Amino acid sequence: MDPLTIGILMFISLIILILIGHPLAFIFGELATFFGLIFWGPNVFPIFMNRIYGNMSDFILLAITLFIFMGNLLSSSGIADGLFAALRQVIGKITGGLGVAVILICILFAACTGVVGASVVTMGLLAGPILLKYGYQKALTTGIIGAGGTLGILIPPSIMLVIMGAQSNQSVGKLFMAAVIPGLILGFMYVTYVILRCELNPKLGPPMQKEEIDKISVKKRIRDLFVYAIPPILLILAVLGSIFTGIATPTEASGVGAFITLLMMVLYGKFSWKTLKDAVYETAKTTTMVIFMLTTASCFTAVFLGLGCGDAIIKVILAIGFGKWGTLFLMLGLLVILGCFIDWIAIVLITFPIFLPVVNAIGFNELWFIALCAITLQTSFLTPPFGYALFYIFGLRLPGVTQGDVIRGNLPFVPLIITVILLVIIFPQLTLWLPGLMIK
Numbered sequence: 001m002d003p004l005t006i007g008i009l010m011f012i013s014l015i016i017l018i019l020i021g022h023p024l025a026f027i028f029g030e031l032a033t034f035f036g037l038i039f040w041g042p043n044v045f046p047i048f049m050n051r052i053y054g055n056m057s058d059f060i061l062l063a064i065t066l067f068i069f070m071g072n073l074l075s076s077s078g079i080a081d082g083l084f085a086a087l088r089q090v091i092g093k094i095t096g097g098l099g100v101a102v103i104l105i106c107i108l109f110a111a112c113t114g115v116v117g118a119s120v121v122t123m124g125l126l127a128g129p130i131l132l133k134y135g136y137q138k139a140l141t142t143g144i145i146g147a148g149g150t151l152g153i154l155i156p157p158s159i160m161l162v163i164m165g166a167q168s169n170q171s172v173g174k175l176f177m178a179a180v181i182p183g184l185i186l187g188f189m190y191v192t193y194v195i196l197r198c199e200l201n202p203k204l205g206p207p208m209q210k211e212e213i214d215k216i217s218v219k220k221r222i223r224d225l226f227v228y229a230i231p232p233i234l235l236i237l238a239v240l241g242s243i244f245t246g247i248a249t250p251t252e253a254s255g256v257g258a259f260i261t262l263l264m265m266v267l268y269g270k271f272s273w274k275t276l277k278d279a280v281y282e283t284a285k286t287t288t289m290v291i292f293m294l295t296t297a298s299c300f301t302a303v304f305l306g307l308g309c310g311d312a313i314i315k316v317i318l319a320i321g322f323g324k325w326g327t328l329f330l331m332l333g334l335l336v337i338l339g340c341f342i343d344w345i346a347i348v349l350i351t352f353p354i355f356l357p358v359v360n361a362i363g364f365n366e367l368w369f370i371a372l373c374a375i376t377l378q379t380s381f382l383t384p385p386f387g388y389a390l391f392y393i394f395g396l397r398l399p400g401v402t403q404g405d406v407i408r409g410n411l412p413f414v415p416l417i418i419t420v421i422l423l424v425i426i427f428p429q430l431t432l433w434l435p436g437l438m439i440k
Helices: 003-020 024-039 041-056 059-076 079-091 097-110 116-133 138-153 159-166 172-200 210-214 218-244 250-267 273-306 309-319 323-339 344-362 366-381 388-395 403-426 429-437
Strands: none
Touching: 003 024, 003 273, 003 309, 003 344, 024 041, 024 273, 024 344, 041 273, 059 079, 059 116, 059 159, 059 250, 059 273, 079 097, 079 116, 079 218, 097 116, 097 138, 097 172, 097 218, 116 138, 116 388, 138 172, 138 366, 138 388, 138 403, 159 172, 159 273, 159 344, 159 366, 172 218, 172 250, 172 366, 172 403, 172 429, 218 250, 273 309, 273 344, 309 323, 309 344, 323 344, 323 366, 344 366, 366 388, 366 403, 366 429, 388 403, 403 429
């Protein structure tokens, strides 16, 4: 059997098992074992052992655990609650101000943790009821929470960027820097969208009542903003600044970030042994899932590439004749389509072994392309039927919010993501400038 046919069979089997609902980590392992035994026999198992050991000894993967731990601690620290209250007092008096406050907090939260679930659920529980209480449209409320919360997977530190770095030859630190400007642009576009929609139709996001604002002194507003905004900013500077200046690797910076977050919990009076225990337990569960999936996917990739399937599919893609830019848009389009059905981890693990050699063959900058992929995969959280942010929000059971509200509220943010993708394609320095300034 030729390599192209084997590769097609492996992918068809993969898609069928995913649609059936079989756990993805087991799918990778099962298919790797099945096809490996058929074509290599028992010799496939030593290859698996080498792959597993390679993941165990990969120092950069430790950053996944520590960033997840940092996010779990942060969601328990009460910082988001206090910061939302402070921003609400400052900008809540403008039309759409509460929605803008939520997105601004999501941007700060994203720069402190790379876990989408924590961001979306925390902001949903915190801001969802308040936005609805003050008359925000249900659909717009869910869109603000979903789109803002998913920034956590793009704006560094991000576990998606860590995994992308592990699956490529790129520095995770450079990937972090490459995502900073596009992530901030996307956050700014979200803010602009909310303001414009609420200015055009004030009923969508009415301002706070003047009487309520007048009850809070200017001194208290400034003090609360200072108390709750400065620590997250210092945390961001400690993590990203140490990476940018070359003082620490992403793994070392993640340890610093987790320690500072623990200190913040103590300073805000939110520390308890139960909270710490819960954070450790949730971190262990999430990390186990991610690492197990990485390991089995690594075995799948070893069989797929070892049988020559990767080279065969790459030759087919290049032979189709779409040209350099047509091939780029084809790959990005496939990411969007796959994002409607499977989660981003699976997409990265499935596509990178094929896409990256194609990118290098047609002469694109690999760092730039990976940053494009990270931006494109923002859509995977907001597009039905399997957008994870949609499930998180609907699972919150906000009063009166239907599944239709959740979908209608989040879909308008997808064109904004596509706009940022086009900006990065037209102006590559949006992703390449900061990595070029890094101190090695």
